[in-house]
Amino acid sequence: MGVIQTVENASSLDGDIDFAQAPKRDLLRQKLSGPRITEFQVVIRQSALNGIHTHGDSSPAAEICGVLVGDVYQDATSAFLQIEHIIKGEAATRSAGQVTFTAETWQHIQEIMDRDYSDLRIVGWYHTHPGHGIFLSEMDIFLHESFFGLPWQTALVYDPRTGDEGFFSSESGHARRMPHLIEANEPATAKLSHAGLPVGELETAPIVAPRRAAVPLMRTRKRHRTASLGRLLLAIIGLFLFAALGVIIGLAIRTQDLHLPDWVLRMSRP
Ligand SMILES: [Zn+2]
DSSP states (O other): OTTOOOGGGGSSOOSOOOGGGSOBOOOOGGGBSSOOOSSOEEEEEHHHHHHHHHHHHTOSSSOOEEEEEEEEEEOSSOEEEEEEEEEEOTTOEEETTEEEOOHHHHHHHHHHHHHHOTTSEEEEEEEEOTTTOSOOOHHHHHHHHHHSOSTTOEEEEEOTTTOOEEEEEEETTEEEEEOEEEEOSSOOOOSSOOTTOOGGGTTTOOOOSOOSTHHHHHHHHHHHHHHHHHHHHHHHHHHHHHHHHHHHHHHHHHHHHHHOOHHHHHHHOO
16 A cells, blocks of 8 residues: 555645635525534535446445545535535455555546646545445545545445445544535436435435335335235134134024924934
């Protein structure tokens, strides 16, 4: 890993951004997915998030990664991090399911930064956890603090199987989930979007359209449960009918004994 360097090394930022000096930018409240809170908040444009979803969904088994491009701004509420673009981590190699940024990846990223986003900064990175949830592993924390360790830089984790995502910051080996907002600058392409919901609401978020493997699996399980319940009910009804039939036959025999016609009685006597 020795030759790897962050693009931020070349920037004038030393990490201690004076938020009070950050450029002012007003966010359109009606375009945001939630309320602005008095805390350093991540604001990601829907177009950038769509790019991450598309990149992540293209690789449903193996992890992919890239960097987040934007800057730190302030509005009347507080300073915020605005993510405007992404750069896919081309040539990023994987080992044992873990993404890593190689020297070639950084070179590619640097070229695009110089060419397209020379007025912006690398504000963090994203990677996927296909099917294993939203968190930063120990290796992720190491990678984050090595390459994106400035206090305002963020790590986005996206799970292409569930559609969940979350932003994190990390300090001294401890990851912390950060609140985030989505700025609607274009329609969301994700069919199943849990994005921007508070963590507690993730489980109850309405399913817009079945897309992920987890959805049909859950439905199958539910159908199985209903089927076995129906079978149990049928068995109980069957048992009840069987018992009732026994009682009816018994009663019929007794009744018949009492009301057998005379000719039958006569015939049955020797
Ligand atoms: Zn990870």
